[in-house]
Amino acid sequence: MNGTGNIVALKPFPDAARLELDDAQLRANLRRATHTIRDKRLRVVGEVDDWEALRRAGAAIKDDVLARLPELLEQFEASVTRAGAVVHWARDADEACEIVTRLVQETAAREVVKVKSMATQEIGLNEALEAVGIEATETDLAELIVQLADDTPSHILVPAIHYNRSQIRDIFRSRMPGAAADLTDDPPALAEAARKHLRAKFLSATVGVSGANFAIADTGTLVVVESEGNGRMCLTLPQTLISVVGIEKILPTFAELEVFLQLLPRSSTGERMNPYTSMWTGVTPGDGPQATHVVLIDNGRTATLGDEVGRQALRCIRCSACLNVCPVYERVGGHAYGSVYPGPIGAILSPQMTGEGANKTLPYASSLCGACFDACPVRIDIPQVLVHLRQKGPKPPAERAAFRSLAWIMRDRRRYAAALRAARRGSAPLRGFGRLRRLPWPASAWTDSRDVPLPPKQTFREWWAKR
Amino acid sequence: MSDARTEILARVRARRPASAPPVPRDYRRDVPGIDVVEVLVDRLADYKAGVHRASAVSLADVLGGLLTASSTVVVPPGLPASWIPGPVLRDSPGAPVPVAALDAPGVTVVTGVAVAIAVTGTLILDAAPDQGRRVLSLVPDHHVCVVWMDQICGGVPAALGRLTDPARPLTLISGPSATSDIELNRVEGVHGPRRLDVVIATR
Ligand code: SF4
Numbered sequence: 001m002n003g004t005g006n007i008v009a010l011k012p013f014p015d016a017a018r019l020e021l022d023d024a025q026l027r028a029n030l031r032r033a034t035h036t037i038r039d040k041r042l043r044v045v046g047e048v049d050d051w052e053a054l055r056r057a058g059a060a061i062k063d064d065v066l067a068r069l070p071e072l073l074e075q076f077e078a079s080v081t082r083a084g085a086v087v088h089w090a091r092d093a094d095e096a097c098e099i100v101t102r103l104v105q106e107t108a109a110r111e112v113v114k115v116k117s118m119a120t121q122e123i124g125l126n127e128a129l130e131a132v133g134i135e136a137t138e139t140d141l142a143e144l145i146v147q148l149a150d151d152t153p154s155h156i157l158v159p160a161i162h163y164n165r166s167q168i169r170d171i172f173r174s175r176m177p178g179a180a181a182d183l184t185d186d187p188p189a190l191a192e193a194a195r196k197h198l199r200a201k202f203l204s205a206t207v208g209v210s211g212a213n214f215a216i217a218d219t220g221t222l223v224v225v226e227s228e229g230n231g232r233m234c235l236t237l238p239q240t241l242i243s244v245v246g247i248e249k250i251l252p253t254f255a256e257l258e259v260f261l262q263l264l265p266r267s268s269t270g271e272r273m274n275p276y277t278s279m280w281t282g283v284t285p286g287d288g289p290q291a292t293h294v295v296l297i298d299n300g301r302t303a304t305l306g307d308e309v310g311r312q313a314l315r316c317i318r319c320s321a322c323l324n325v326c327p328v329y330e331r332v333g334g335h336a337y338g339s340v341y342p343g344p345i346g347a348i349l350s351p352q353m354t355g356e357g358a359n360k361t362l363p364y365a366s367s368l369c370g371a372c373f374d375a376c377p378v379r380i381d382i383p384q385v386l387v388h389l390r391q392k393g394p395k396p397p398a399e400r401a402a403f404r405s406l407a408w409i410m411r412d413r414r415r416y417a418a419a420l421r422a423a424r425r426g427s428a429p430l431r432g433f434g435r436l437r438r439l440p441w442p443a444s445a446w447t448d449s450r451d452v453p454l455p456p457k458q459t460f461r462e463w464w465a466k467r
Numbered sequence: 468m469s470d471a472r473t474e475i476l477a478r479v480r481a482r483r484p485a486s487a488p489p490v491p492r493d494y495r496r497d498v499p500g501i502d503v504v505e506v507l508v509d510r511l512a513d514y515k516a517g518v519h520r521a522s523a524v525s526l527a528d529v530l531g532g533l534l535t536a537s538s539t540v541v542v543p544p545g546l547p548a549s550w551i552p553g554p555v556l557r558d559s560p561g562a563p564v565p566v567a568a569l570d571a572p573g574v575t576v577v578t579g580v581a582v583a584i585a586v587t588g589t590l591i592l593d594a595a596p597d598q599g600r601r602v603l604s605l606v607p608d609h610h611v612c613v614v615w616m617d618q619i620c621g622g623v624p625a626a627l628g629r630l631t632d633p634a635r636p637l638t639l640i641s642g643p644s645a646t647s648d649i650e651l652n653r654v655e656g657v658h659g660p661r662r663l664d665v666v667i668a669t670r
Contacts, residue, residue: 060487067484074476228644287636
């Protein structure tokens with residue numbers, strides 16, 4: 001039973017990467033962002049004397065969870081049911097989307113507000129809801145930017161990392177209802193515009209949809225870690241709350257949070273603690289949603305669990321530290337991985353969850369430098385799993401050639417420039433809202449199903465050369 | 468075909484590792500050698516929260532000073548009446564304050580806290596009577612939180628261990644709401660309260 005949804009890359013990594021490498025703006029934004037978060041992370045991790053002890057505990061707790069997963073899932077189900085929630089199980093993305101869609105339809109709501117959640121992106125929930133006429137509004141600022149731009153996230157934690165402030169202003173001005181025509185690109189002004197836009201939706205929404213960072217077996221508690229307060233709004237104001245949770249998110253006891261609430265914020269945003277963490281257990285009369293649902297999803301997780309070496313990927317707490325230290329990610333960005341899980345973790349998680357398809361090239365999307373292992377708060381040995389998957393997987397000559405061509409492109413800056421000029425010429429008649437709807441053959445197979453960023457009119461290097 | 472629950476649990480059972488080594492617990496349960504009050508003050512200031520000191524005697528005056536510009540002061544059901552001399556809008560299970568009233572301009576909410584964490588600058592609210600429903604500390608633009616010194620723990624393990632009932636709705640607050648989504652510039656005040664004032668008080 002393989003996972004389905006937005007984890008199946010439609011294009012082999014090297015082909016997708018070649019397109020992304022052509023985007024100088026994307027690379028500049030990514031470089032600045034990943035280096036900034038990386039430095040912050042190092043500073044706050046350095047403050048914690050027992051960091052290595054916490055990492056070892058975090059890894060071991062997760063391994064213990066995998067060994068006891070059936071019992072812990074049943075215990076979680078019993079606890080959260082006792083607390084007033086309804087539990088649903090979904091084998092794959094389609095089944096999960098069907099369940100959530102049905103639950104929303106039963107409330108007669110035409111609109112839902114969403115907390116940023118990898119699981120709902122993974123199953124393609126927004127698209128499924130849209131197909132039956134239910135509008136799903138992403139309320140995390142970065143997710144909102146990406147959604148308004150008709151784009152896909154490029155980073156687990158900062159999904160709009162590939163946009164700079166003036167691009168965000170342009171997206172708001174042209175796509176956000178009620179945005180002022182003279183909106184500036186000052187970050188506080190942009191944040192204020194998003195606040196106004198979303199406020200009305202929060203106060204009127206009757207259904208909220210979330211994921212969860214952790215699901216506690218002994219108490220039935222769900223945990224959401226966030227920054228902006230949009231999560232609290234979605235978890236508190238609606239009458240109905242539906243949470244989509246991967247089966248590997250279980251922790252045995254509430255006390256284990258003492259480890260993970262230290263590891264996660266410092267590894268992800270590089271803060272001592274994220275601004276807001278919400279924990280709720282079923283239904284509390286008079287406080288928050290009075291109907292709560294938990295949809296437990298497999299979607300390829302049990303396939304991953306069966307591999308002795310590869311199963312450590314299920315320890316992942318989605319902090320994104322491995323993305324920020326990865327030299328390959330820094331150059332190609334998140335889109336090239338063709339999955340909602342990009343970067344080093346995506347390279348080992350997506351192929352295992354999906355079992356086959358273009359994802360087979362993902363284990364080659366790494367230089368095996370080892371920086372990801374050092375950064376990982378739950379000690380996932382990503383290079384070890386990559387090597388294992390490369391050995392295990394079929395090695396058709398085309399894939400080897402593809403990996404070589406990726407290395408070839410990354411090695412030489414002149415080739416970026418040549419590829420970029422070619423892409424720009426090809427796209428001249430297609431310029432619209434700064435995105436390409438369709439690339440000329442042979443890239444058309446990819447753009448048939450998704451948009452790619454338009455290459456800039458002039459690269460920095462061309463501009464520099466003309467001076 | 469069996470139902471999803473049966474099938475998933477069967478697959479998990481068939482594929483899980485046989486066992487896992489014991490969990491090493493050599494991380495610290497407390498943070499030795501720090502002045503928890505000083506560290507908490509430092510962290511809160513770093514998050515751009517306002518920090519104030521009071522005694523049991525001066526608390527009402529200190530709070531009064533923070534509330535001069537407020538249009539309405541909302542309090543949870545169990546907040547001691549003596550803390551705020553002026554008129555308040557008291558939330559109660561029988562007469563909950565409507566969300567629209569909480570959203571009005573200039574509203575301040577005053578709450579207590581369950582536990583605070585010094586090294587992370589975190590306030591933990593557990594919906595006890597002096598903290599109230601989650602929405603009270605979420606929708607108003609200004610949150611004033613009173614922390615008694617003996618509620619401050621050094622680190623995360625000690626603080627979580629002090630919570631009396633983890634099944635209550637819990638909110639961990641570390642500074643005003645913030646985003647770093649635009650070129651990683653930190654902008655305070657997105658959807659939660661844009662101002663957070665913390666009063667650290669001695670009993
Ligand atoms: S693999 Fe490790 S570093 Fe990467 S996102 Fe997951 S937990 Fe974080």
